[in-house]
Amino acid sequence: MKKTFYYLTMLLGVMAFVGCNPMEDIHDEIDAELDGQLAVADADYTLTEDDYEELGQNFPNFSSLDDAKELIPTLLSDLYPTYGAGSQLNVSFDLYDPLRVEEYTVTSSDYASIDLSNGYFSGMGEIADFLDAKYPQAEEGAYVKLTYMILAEEKSYTLTDADFDLIGEELADEYPDAASSAAQYGNFDRRSDRDAYWSNEMIVKALAIVISEEFGDVKGQKYNVTYDIYDGSSGTESMTVQFDGNAYIAVGGTSYEFDSPEDYDFIGAEFAEAYPGPAGNVAQYHSFDIRSTSANYWSDAMLLEAFNALLMEKYPDATEGTQFEVSYATYSGSVSTNVISLILQGDAYVVDTNASVSTIEETKVFAYTNGSWDEPFMIPDSAYTEEFGQSYSNFDDEDEAFAKIATYLKLNFPYAEEGEMKAVAYKFYDGGTTTEYANFLFENGSWSVIPSVVTETLKFGYQDGMWVPDNTIKYALGGTDYGIIADALAGNADYATAVASMERYNNFDRRPGASAYWSDEMILEAMNALLDEIAGGAAEGQKYLLTYDIYNGSNTTEDIYLIKQGGEWVLFE
Incomplete structure (x- = not known):
């Protein structure tokens, strides 16, 4: 009652003072005066179950971040009527974030997007390259059910x-x-x-x-x-x-798959004098480097020489017309499997131009964990009855499944590192048997499932008479982003070594004194170039929290927090 009387008295005073000013001017001055009387606070708040109920939620959580951003300001206005302009609140709340498997079918143009001339993948390395390019902002624990054409292993x-x-x-x-x-x-x-x-x-x-x-x-x-x-x-x-x-x-002909390491060692010894660099590399890494810019490059002609030497050694009695389909490992930034069809003509094997490449359509689920894409770990069928005490090769109780899988992971991955994530596929029966997925995290010496309800924190600021959520966009750099930066900085001769290293390894060298070292100022310039490309239309005041890969003696990440001011991206403290 006292507060109401105070506001009324102030209103009459302001009206007497401004005389004939329009009413809208009066309101503006009153708002400004009231804001000046309100507190400026910086506090933390965690939503209670009653709060969710008051906001009309059926469960004590939000179903999306957008819902949280839309509804929480109403709650804050009720809870903190005395907080005014400049106030900030860190609000913690629960978010329902179930594991979702996105489905995608690779198109012919998708293969070309990662520089594949054929409409298929040759192995997991190329699949991972595609997923990195397709989902550069993939978060840890993300899943994709991918349908694609792949070179079929015989x-x-x-x-x-x-x-x-x-x-x-x-x-x-x-x-x-x-x-x-x-x-x-x-x-x-x-x-x-x-x-x-x-x-x-x-x-x-x-x-x-x-x-x-x-x-x-x-x-x-x-x-x-x-x-x-x-x-x-x-x-x-x-x-x-x-x-x-x-x-x-x-x-086709007889299938022949390079045996590691014996066949690669044979090639290394056989061509040590003719091609010392490539020969030493193939013997060491058990794959052929097919990057044309590499000092260890194996050209098509050199590969054919190598296959001839090996097949002549393995099959000295082969007759005219003998055919082989040779599978071998290549390296082009990642390891893949290639297949070549050869036929014996005269005293040498040549490429069999009449042989067709064998490809099949395949659908698999891949998960992004620990910074890379791979297939989830599949619980073996035998484990359900032999390890978990189930009557059938599946679970029918989710809590029991998570508890027993956690124990199983500890036994099978004894050298897991703190913070490591494991994507797991398991069979579950609920009127019918399906394959389900879950993410497990290794912390404090044990594995535990990542729950579907997680705690999030958002910052809200009081602006123009209302609570407004922070607009920070979190973005993790992917493979294509480093290429964007390399292109943008290509004309800077002072950055040549650093840019070449970054583009090759998809990270920033942060070792002071290294020839490829990236200083804080250089990284700021690189991130400006990136955001100008991927967020050129961002509004003034937009914030980005960028996570990028670095090398400082080991592979890890760093963050940089930027805000758009005056058309440029500057550090936000």
Whole structure:
């Protein structure tokens, strides 16, 4: 009542003083006078369950940050009516943040975006490169269900007696004598003058039955199948077949995968004099460096020389027309697997231009943890019954699942480091069995699941008669961001070494005295260049908290807090 009387008295005084001023001027002066009478505070506040209920929430949390930013100012106005201009409150609240798996299908232009000339990935390295480029602001614990084309690794399979029995049943009507013989003897009769003879075309049909039963019909996938034969004496043969979308066909040659480290060591020794740098590198790292700017670069011609040397060593009796599909590891910033088809012509292997690259469509879930993308750790089927005491290969209680998985991780990852995150995939039954995902964090010597309700803190300031949330945008630099900075600073000769190092390693060298050292002033200039590119339209007063990778003797990160003032990005303290 006293406060009301005071405000009324002040109002009458101001009206008498201003005389004939318009009413809007009167209101402005009253507001300014009242603000001058209110307290300026800097305090902390944590929402209670009653607060959420008062704000109309069904649960003691918010479903999004936007909801929190919209609703909390109303609460603060009720709680702190005596706080005025210049006041700041750090408000803590609970946020419902369930794990979400985003789905994305890679397009033909996506492959080109990371400089792939073919419309497929060759391995995990290229998939990770794409995810880094596609999601440069990915937060720890983010998940993506990705559908893409990938170079198919040839699968090997050997026919069993049970497989020959299946062939005998399925082809009994079409090839009665041959099918009966195959089932009885567990081999294909290759004597062309016998009623039980199996031609190559007949064998393709037989293999199609087995592969379809064993693996399903996966378009583009190749299978190198070994089987017993009889041609007057017992022996074995192999054939590579592929499902083309309609039927199985015979393709390619023998699959050969570089064995690490023996094959790479052989190449290193064989070419030590001709190509000392590349040879030493391949022997050390067990992959071929295919970066044209590298001193250890392996050109296509050099690779063909290396494959010739190895195949001649491994198969000295190979005859004209012998075909191989060679799988080998390459390095182009990350390690990937490449496949090349070769055929023996004369006394050398050449690229088989008639052989087609085998690709398949694949869908997998990837998680971003500890600064990189990879597949989540999948709980083995055997662990549910053998380790967790479940009746079936799944969980049916979430709390029990999290508790037992935490113990399992401690046993299987005894050298986990403080703060390490592990993405986990597990089977869960709730009327049907599904694959679920959870993130676990290693802290204080044990693993614990990251809950779906997390605590967030936002700063609110009192401006123009209302509480306003802080507008800081948190942004973690990704691979493409370092390229943007490199392009922007390319013309600065003083930065040449530092920029080259940053672009190569996707981090800033923060070792004082190093030739590639980035000072605080240089980093500020780099971040200005980045924000001018990615946030050029940002309004005056916009804030950014940027997290970037550094090297100071070990790989870690730093933060820089900037605000846009006068059209430039300056440090915000």
